[in-house]
Amino acid sequence: MGRWGPDARGRLEAAALELYTERGYEQTTVAEIAGRAGLTERTFFRHFADKREVLFGGSTRLQDLVVGAVERAPDTPAPLEAVVRGLEEAGAFFQQNVGRLRRRQAVIDANAELQARELSKFAALASALRGALLRRGVADPAAGLTAEAGIVVFKTAFERWLGETGQRDWSSLLRESLDDLKAVVAGDEAQADPP
């Protein structure tokens, strides 16, 4: 497959993740990523602004998927339920990429700059979800608060999912996280005895 191959982007993502895992994010150059993928630096920069963004291309696809699902959801469910149903749509993408997503998270967790970028991506997702809810006729402050609550559910479920050994699927982890959030926000969560 040449540099115009339809999967140049995917090959660059795979090569970058391999190199970040093998020798660390800081120590890897764009030239090395392109070389590992059998492509040129020029091709790399046609797809990604820099070596950081290679790790976050999937975030944009995820956002489009989830926001689209929220916009298309039937009008009936409560706003947070509509968001959680939208987040459920990410399950197939996650399941197909479980190994890659675990390695990616390990790279991010080891680097403060990447963690900051991940926070920005979550903030962008919250903003996009709020926009989708506003278009569904949900008013602020409910739209903004529902989007923020959805991000809390998403982050909690995603962390659990990455730590799972395949026993439970994305949807059940999302539901569990939603139930846990409902309990703490309602104040039902009993205070444990001090240690």
Add this chain to the structure above:
Amino acid sequence: MGRWGPDARGRLEAAALELYTERGYEQTTVAEIAGRAGLTERTFFRHFADKREVLFGGSTRLQDLVVGAVERAPDTPAPLEAVVRGLEEAGAFFQQNVGRLRRRQAVIDANAELQARELSKFAALASALRGALLRRGVADPAAGLTAEAGIVVFKTAFERWLGETGQRDWSSLLRESLDDLKAVVAGDEAQADPP
């Protein structure tokens, strides 16, 4: 007051905010900030790592204040209530600095790098709140979810407070934001008609 004056830090913060507001964050140098404060660059770097951090010194003080209050709170309230009471402690600090905090937010809102730094500060506050809850005997996942929910309440209330013209105080805005979060998480928030 000389460079060893007890308020060198405060003078540098005030000078930086003046300059960022007058000519923009990007266009301001550390030398200019130090000059405006009547101090040297050397003194600046004794207090702050760089010109970005001048805007976030207050975040650390806020975190110490709120986390300390959560740790000292009586054992009885539900965890999220303990967090909100901790956040209430910030009211006096906010009220004394309302003009400065509004100008600071305008500087942050105009710059993507500063917005990213603000997100990192919120993440650090969430992490510190989770730690305080764990020390109070709250187990995970409740500790982590309560901390995240507390940050959502804080951000919502703070945005409202900055936009207020002095009609309502910090505590009542916090309570209102908590009630709004409770409503959307419980699913009570009625879906409005589509526009």
